[in-house]
Amino acid sequence: STGAVKMQPKAEELKFVTKNDGYVHIHPSSVNYQTRHFESPYLVYHEKIKTSRVFIRDCSMVSVYPLVLLGGGQVHMQLLKGDFVISLDDGWIQFVAASHQVAELVKELRCELDQLLQDKIKNPSMDLCMCPRGSRIIGMIVKLVTTQ
Numbered sequence: 288s289t290g291a292v293k294m295q296p297k298a299e300e301l302k303f304v305t306k307n308d309g310y311v312h313i314h315p316s317s318v319n320y321q322t323r324h325f326e327s328p329y330l331v332y333h334e335k336i337k338t339s340r341v342f343i344r345d346c347s348m349v350s351v352y353p354l355v356l357l358g359g360g361q362v363h364m365q366l367l368k369g370d371f372v373i374s375l376d377d378g379w380i381q382f383v384a385a386s387h388q389v390a391e392l393v394k395e396l397r398c399e400l401d402q403l404l405q406d407k408i409k410n411p412s413m414d415l416c417m418c419p420r421g422s423r424i425i426g427m428i429v430k431l432v433t434t435q
Contacts, residue, residue, distance in 0.1 A: 295323040303330060303343070306379050311335065314342035329354055329380070351382055352431050355393055362397045364390045396431070399424050 298320050302310045313320050314336070325348045333345035355362060360376045364384075371390040374381040384390035403424050407413055415421035 298323065303328075305335075305341075306376070308335070308341050311341045311343050313346060314344040317344050317346060319346055319348075327351060350432070352393070354380070356397050356400055356428060356432075362394050364394055393431075396424070396427060400428065 298315075299312070301323065302312050305311050313322075319330075327348050327350045329349050329351070330343070330346045331349050332343035332347075335341060335343050355373060355375065358375055358380075363374045363378070365372055365374070366387075371384045371387045372381050373384050373390050373393060384393065403415065403421055407415060413421075415425060
């Protein structure tokens with residue numbers, strides 16, 4: 288058999304998109320600079336600098352569920368072309384859920400986590416692992432994130 292084999296991009300060719308800056312690249316001094324493939328298309332970063340182009344440093348790949356559960360902004364769900372789409376940051380980040388039930392459960396889990404964190408802020412001495420509601424929510428999040 289013959290044909291072309293898809294090559295992974297070179298480190299300097301790999302680029303990502305941010306909402307405010309458009310394309311950004313991983314800085315050559317970053318630990319992830321030589322990484323040519325990420326399991327998830329989402330990265331979080333600590334520092335962004337502009338020299339010859341815009342670079343990010345101190346970045347880590349983040350999977351979809353941790354992004355939805357721990358990311359900022361509201362979680363929205365809508366039906367688009369037969370798919371249930373979960374969106375964050377006013378639609379900037381979007382992904383398709385496996386089903387309507389999965390989308391609803393993820394959205395509800397995010398609401399429960401937000402409320403649990405608000406309760407913890409109001410009562411810092413509260414042990415989240417010892418209260419039944421807190422331990423159930425944390426247990427579900429751990430299960431979801433570790434089995435995705």
